[in-house]
Amino acid sequence: MKTFKEFVNESVRDFLKPKPKDEIKEILNRLPERERIVKGIKMDVYDDSDVDEMLGGLSPREYYIRSMMIERGLPVEKRRLVTKAMSLIKPYKKVKIGDLLTVPPVNKTNFLLNSEVETPQPLLQIVKKITFFNREEFNNFILEHRDSTFDDVIADDTIRRIYQANSWKKVNCVIAVLRNRNQYGSFERKKNTQIIYDYGITTGVFRYTKEELDEYEKGH
Numbered sequence: 001m002k003t004f005k006e007f008v009n010e011s012v013r014d015f016l017k018p019k020p021k022d023e024i025k026e027i028l029n030r031l032p033e034r035e036r037i038v039k040g041i042k043m044d045v046y047d048d049s050d051v052d053e054m055l056g057g058l059s060p061r062e063y064y065i066r067s068m069m070i071e072r073g074l075p076v077e078k079r080r081l082v083t084k085a086m087s088l089i090k091p092y093k094k095v096k097i098g099d100l101l102t103v104p105p106v107n108k109t110n111f112l113l114n115s116e117v118e119t120p121q122p123l124l125q126i127v128k129k130i131t132f133f134n135r136e137e138f139n140n141f142i143l144e145h146r147d148s149t150f151d152d153v154i155a156d157d158t159i160r161r162i163y164q165a166n167s168w169k170k171v172n173c174v175i176a177v178l179r180n181r182n183q184y185g186s187f188e189r190k191k192n193t194q195i196i197y198d199y200g201i202t203t204g205v206f207r208y209t210k211e212e213l214d215e216y217e218k219g220h
Contacts, residue, residue: 021045037070051081060088060206061102065120068104068202072118076201089204092129092172099126099205100216101176103156103197123216124176126205127194132159135167141196155196162198172199 024045028036037054040046046054055063067081090099100123107118132138138159145153153175162169178193197203208216 055081059209059212060085061208061212064088064102064204064206065105069118082202086200086202086204089200089206092199095126095129095174095199095205097126097128100124100208100213101126101174101197101203102206103176103203123208123212124178124195126174126176128175130173130175130196132171132173134169135163138163138171145194153194153196156198156203158202159196159198173197174199174203 024043025040028040028045031039037046037051040050055066058066064082064085067079067085071079071082103121103124105118105120130141132141138155142153142155159171159173162171173196175194175196178195
C-alpha cells in the first residue's frame with residue numbers, strides 16, 4: 001500500500017507532466033473565443049492552420065477586426081494575425097479619395113456589465129492623403145487646421161506615439177471623416193470630425209463584402 005507521501009509525490013508528478021495538445025485544446029474550448037485563442041497561441045497549442053480554421057470564412061475586414069481584438073496589448077512585432085490581415089489591404093499608392101477605411105476597434109464602457117467592451121468602429125470615408133516626412137510637418141499641419149470652421153482635424157494616437165519616438169520618420173497618412181449623429185439620428189456635416197490615421201500599420205482599405213458596404217450605406 002502506498003504511503004501518503006508516495007501518493008502526494010505521484011499526484012504532483014502527474015500534475016507537472018506535460019499534457020497532450022488535444023487535452024489542452026479540450027480545456028481551452030470551454031473559454032470565450034478571444035481568451036481561448038490568445039491562451040492557445042501563448043501556450044503554442046494552436047498553429048497557423050488551427051487559427052485559420054477558427055477564423056475561416058470571415059471577410060478580410062472581419063478577420064482584421066477579430067485579429068485586433070485577439071492580439072490587443074501584444075507588441076506590434078508579435079501580432080502575427082494582424083500582420084497577416086494587414087497584408088490584405090490596398091497598397092497606399094492605390095488608395096483613392098472616397099475609399100472606405102477600416103480602423104481598430106475601440107473600448108467602450110458597458111454600464112450594465114460595468115466593464116470595457118471592444119467595439120468595431122464603422123467604416124470611415126477617406127477625404128485626403130498626405131505624407132509627413134517629420135514631426136515638424138505633422139505639427140504644422142495640425143496647427144493650420146486647429147481653427148477649422150466646419151470640421152475639427154485631429155490625429156490618431158498612433159501617429160503621436162510615432163513622432164514622440166522618432167521626429168524624422170516618414171509616415172503615409174490618410175484623413176478620414178468620422179460622422180456624428182444629431183439628436184434626431186441624422187448626420188450633420190458641421191459636426192463631422194476629420195481624423196488623421198497612419199496607413200498600413202493598424203488601418204487600411206480592404207476588399208469589402210456587399211453586406212459591409214450596405215451597412216455603411218445605411219449611415220448616409
